[in-house]
Amino acid sequence: MSNYGFNTLAIHAGAEPDPATGARQVPIYQTTAYVFRDADHAAKLFNLQEVGYIYSRLTNPTVSALASRVAALEGGVGAVCCSSGHAAQIMALFPLMSPGTNVVASSKLYGGTIQQFNNTIRKFGWSAKLVDFDDPKAIAAAIDDNTRALFCETICNPGGAISDLDMISRVADQHGLPLIVDNTTASPYLCRPIEHGATLVVHSATKYLTGNGTVTGGIVVDSGKFDWSASGKYPSLAAPEPAYHGLNFHAALGGMAFTFHSIAVGLRDLGMTMNPQGAHYTLMGIETLPLRMQRHVENAQIVAEWLEQDPRVDYVTYPGLKSSPYHHLGQKITPKGPGALFTFAVKGGYEACVKLVDSLKLFSHVANLGDTRSLIIHSASTTHRQLSDEQRVAAGAAPNVVRVSIGIEDARDIIADLDQALTKATA
Numbered sequence: 001m002s003n004y005g006f007n008t009l010a011i012h013a014g015a016e017p018d019p020a021t022g023a024r025q026v027p028i029y030q031t032t033a034y035v036f037r038d039a040d041h042a043a044k045l046f047n048l049q050e051v052g053y054i055y056s057r058l059t060n061p062t063v064s065a066l067a068s069r070v071a072a073l074e075g076g077v078g079a080v081c082c083s084s085g086h087a088a089q090i091m092a093l094f095p096l097m098s099p100g101t102n103v104v105a106s107s108k109l110y111g112g113t114i115q116q117f118n119n120t121i122r123k124f125g126w127s128a129k130l131v132d133f134d135d136p137k138a139i140a141a142a143i144d145d146n147t148r149a150l151f152c153e154t155i156c157n158p159g160g161a162i163s164d165l166d167m168i169s170r171v172a173d174q175h176g177l178p179l180i181v182d183n184t185t186a187s188p189y190l191c192r193p194i195e196h197g198a199t200l201v202v203h204s205a206t207k208y209l210t211g212n213g214t215v216t217g218g219i220v221v222d223s224g225k226f227d228w229s230a231s232g233k234y235p236s237l238a239a240p241e242p243a244y245h246g247l248n249f250h251a252a253l254g255g256m257a258f259t260f261h262s263i264a265v266g267l268r269d270l271g272m273t274m275n276p277q278g279a280h281y282t283l284m285g286i287e288t289l290p291l292r293m294q295r296h297v298e299n300a301q302i303v304a305e306w307l308e309q310d311p312r313v314d315y316v317t318y319p320g321l322k323s324s325p326y327h328h329l330g331q332k333i334t335p336k337g338p339g340a341l342f343t344f345a346v347k348g349g350y351e352a353c354v355k356l357v358d359s360l361k362l363f364s365h366v367a368n369l370g371d372t373r374s375l376i377i378h379s380a381s382t383t384h385r386q387l388s389d390e391q392r393v394a395a396g397a398a399p400n401v402v403r404v405s406i407g408i409e410d411a412r413d414i415i416a417d418l419d420q421a422l423t424k425a426t427a
């Protein structure tokens with residue numbers, strides 16, 4: 001498979017004709033368990049001496065097809081599917097972290113991730129330090145002996161800032177740390193973070209991978225390149241793992257250590273498993289990922305340029321615009337286009353934004369992104385409602401700003417809808 005191009009892999013990777021029936025499309029294996037050939041077969045499966053299916057909390061053929069496809073698209077050696085993007089983030093950290101350790105993460109992250117990192121992971125004894133990932137010195141200064149990973153997003157939500165993955169992975173390498181990249185808002189079509197030095201790539205499959213707002217899912221892809229044994233900091237992967245009868249995953253499985261640990265220990269004990277029906281929908285979605293992403297970035301560029309010249313708009317943050325401070329970085333990290341997610345500021349502030357959102361007809365007012373449909377949200381009155389004005393501005397969710405996720409409709413229809421709603425909002 002590995003010689004095929006991206007478009008071919010998006011359709012074929014992970015999907016052999018069904019061995020039992022010849023079914024061309026990947027069947028939904030709606031089953032909890034799998035019959036062992038005999039007691040010896042069962043023992044080999046549990047010992048990881050033979051790869052096969054035991055129980056669908058761990059693995060399922062439909063879910064495995066999706067894992068193989070996304071691993072191929074990202075250029076990784078293995079992947080594990082999870083119940084949501086947030087589950088994927090916990091699953092990525094889980095084999096790396098232990099109580100008292102920390103992750104150094106970008107301060108420009110999806111709001112839900114900031115919440116997960118600032119509060120919830122503390123219950124596991126982990127912590128996060130959020131710093132400016134545009135500044136290599138700030139990243140290096142935050143790293144200490146207890147740091148186990150760096151974490152950032154390729155294209156940052158909500159403002160569309162681009163992370164310099166080459167620079168960030170150099171900092172990670174200098175400190176012997178793995179870099180985890182959330183590639184949700186770019187998708188592997190626009191950026192393959194492993195080619196820029198990422199160790200692990202996480203996705204919310206809820207967004208562009210499925211692409212039409214039908215599934216909640218997540219995926220972690222492993223590059224297979226990190227040496228878990230070098231520093232002695234990753235005992236779950238590179239020392240006898242008490243949670244799996246003392247197996248040293250790195251010694252036994254090499255580049256597949258992370259993937260096998262994530263299934264054999266992570267999914268087994270945390271249970272954040274993707275369901276086969278969700279995996280099927282995501283497989284369907286990925287077949288058209290390249291076509292959709294082309295249209296998403298084409299439309300985003302047209303709409304952003306139209307908004308930028310409109311006197312009712314103060315500014316637009318799309319990195320495809322020459323006015324964006326991330327324009328050059330976008331050309332390096334996402335050369336096919338810097339996504340379809342950005343914010344713009346409406347003259348008239350908070351009140352005008354609320355009126356704009358209420359006046360749009362084609363756009364949907366939702367807390368999602370990466371749908372075929374154009375979506376909008378006024379963060380200050382919704383997702384960032386709880387924050388102070390100062391915190392909202394820092395998060396790119398100032399009261400006068402709305403976030404859009406540009407869909408794949410006709411660009412002129414998207415613009416016409418924005419035009420009529422801006423007229424009402426700024427009357």
Ligand SMILES: *Cc1c(COP(=O)(O)O)cnc(C)c1O
Pocket residue numbers: 084085086087110112113153157182184185203204205206207216217218369
């Ligand atoms: C939506 C999103 C997540 C969380 O994914 P869920 O599937 O909603 O759990 C994580 N990161 C980014 C960038 C997202 O947009």
